[in-house]
Amino acid sequence: MGGTDCMPPQQVEPHVFVIIGATGDLTRRKLLPALYHLRDQGVLETQNTLIVGAALPEVGEDGFRLWAHEGLHKAGWHNDNELREWCDACLYYHTIGRGTDDDYAALASYIRRIELEHVMPENRVFYLAVPPDIAPNAIEGLDRAGLLKGRGWVRVVFEKPFGHDFQSARQLNTTLHRYVDESQIYRIDHYLGKETVQNLLAFRFANPIFESLWKRDAIENVQITVAEDLGVEHRGAYYQQAGALRDMLQNHLTQLMTVVAMEVPVSFDAAAIQSEKMKVLHSIAPIAEHDVVFGQYTSWQVGDQTIPGYREEPGVPRDSTTETYVALKAEIHNWRWKGVPFYLRTGKRFPRKLTQIAVIFREAPAHVFPSIDPGSIASNKLLITLQPSEGFSLCFSVKSPGRPFMLSDHALQFDYQKAFGQLPEAYETLLRDVMIGDQTLFVSAEFTEKAWKLYDPLLAGKQVVHPYSAGSWGPREADALVERQGHQWQLGW
Structure with a gap:
């Protein structure tokens, strides 16, 4: 079969990918498998993407890496050495406790330390894998900690539902726009x-x-x-x-x-x-x-x-x-x-x-x-x-x-x-688009x-x-x- 000439795919710039609510079911079933598969395809490398999990539990880096390793193994990857190497090199974790200003300030210090250690620019993705009623508090906490502004780009990803009626959707959007521009917001519809x-x-x-x-x-x-x-x-x-x-x-x-x-x-x-x-x-x-x-x-x-x-x-x-x-x-x-x-x-x-x-x-x-x-x-x-x-x-x-x-x-x-x-999962496509800044498939x-x-x-x-x-x-x-x-x-x- 013949092909059609096309432009080379846009490269993923070095960044830190932060998952707020990282110990939840969505992270284990969808996000981590999608991120690891992007690594398999050569899209993500240790040099360009570091993943930081943040959630309430005090599981620590080792506990989070073990939990992620078990989830990826269950999802079908069985090369334990490669899995462990990736988890150890790319996965980090910091608790955000009850989500106070001090908790988010500590998370900000942790992220900046990782960026300095790995000579990363201040490019950041924040994936809010949290219930919709918590999302406004999370975005406010990130803003107060100074994580939504820096020398690089910042993108914020939300899961549905985006409100439960017109008034709540309008209120949610108004809240989001206080902290980030619409061009920085990625509302996911995995379909x-x-x-x-x-x-x-x-x-x-x-x-x-x-x-x-x-x-x-x-x-x-x-x-x-x-x-x-x-x-x-x-x-x-x-x-x-x-x-x-x-x-x-x-x-x-x-x-x-x-x-x-x-x-x-x-x-x-x-x-x-x-x-x-x-x-x-x-x-x-x-x-x-x-x-x-x-x-x-x-x-x-x-x-x-x-x-x-x-x-x-x-x-x-x-x-x-x-x-x-x-x-x-x-x-x-x-x-x-x-x-x-x-x-x-x-x-x-x-x-x-x-x-x-x-x-x-x-x-x-x-x-x-x-x-x-x-x-x-x-x-x-x-x-x-x-x-x-x-x-x-x-x-x-x-x-x-x-x-x-x-x-x-x-x-x-x-x-x-x-x-x-085998076709890529929807989350693989969407996460890559977030990383390259393409909002075509978002809401x-x-x-x-x-x-x-x-x-x-x-x-x-x-x-x-x-x-x-x-x-x-x-x-x-x-x-x-x-x-x-x-x-x-x-x-x-």
């Missing part, structure tokens, strides 16, 4: 780090055959599904305060919708791409209550095993009305998409894990096959799969051999892993606030939560939502 999402831009804008069809004249509807096969597990208390709309739809699915619907950017950089995504968000019409379906999973009997319903999960009240499922129809009122419904749905306890974007094309305008019933020819579909595997399927009709004249449905399929081998303050503004009326309204059995694809009312437009949910090829 945007997936190769398939990034390739959707290449798929559209590098292939005119598809971009020429990417409009209301050719497309009948677009469906975005994020299905989870697990329940809330140990997150019952958190989920009770969030629900499916806040937890998934307001961020992940809305981001995917804007990537699908955006116009061609003037250039492939963060500002241009985020500008086009914002135009989509501003074009979405207010969503009517009758175009939204909420659901909550109930128990399911599988043989002699009972899968608990949401209300039987730990930390969940027995009379909870929190939704574990949401489906809605959105309309984008612009020249390209007017009249094309975008269906979004997400939920827990589905039959299988699936993240998919389905682009359904319009039927042929005339019926020319007398042996085939009118309306029985399946629409062409482009299925873009993000999970569990990443790839594309273009579905079309072909003539079956022999007589009578009949059609059957087939697909051209592209599988990323088969073509390129802006303006986007978070506008998205909350779009969905706040639905959260404030009276929610009717429909039951659905665990192991099903959601409540019957969600099927009716698409069927009344003459459509059906797509479940992959």
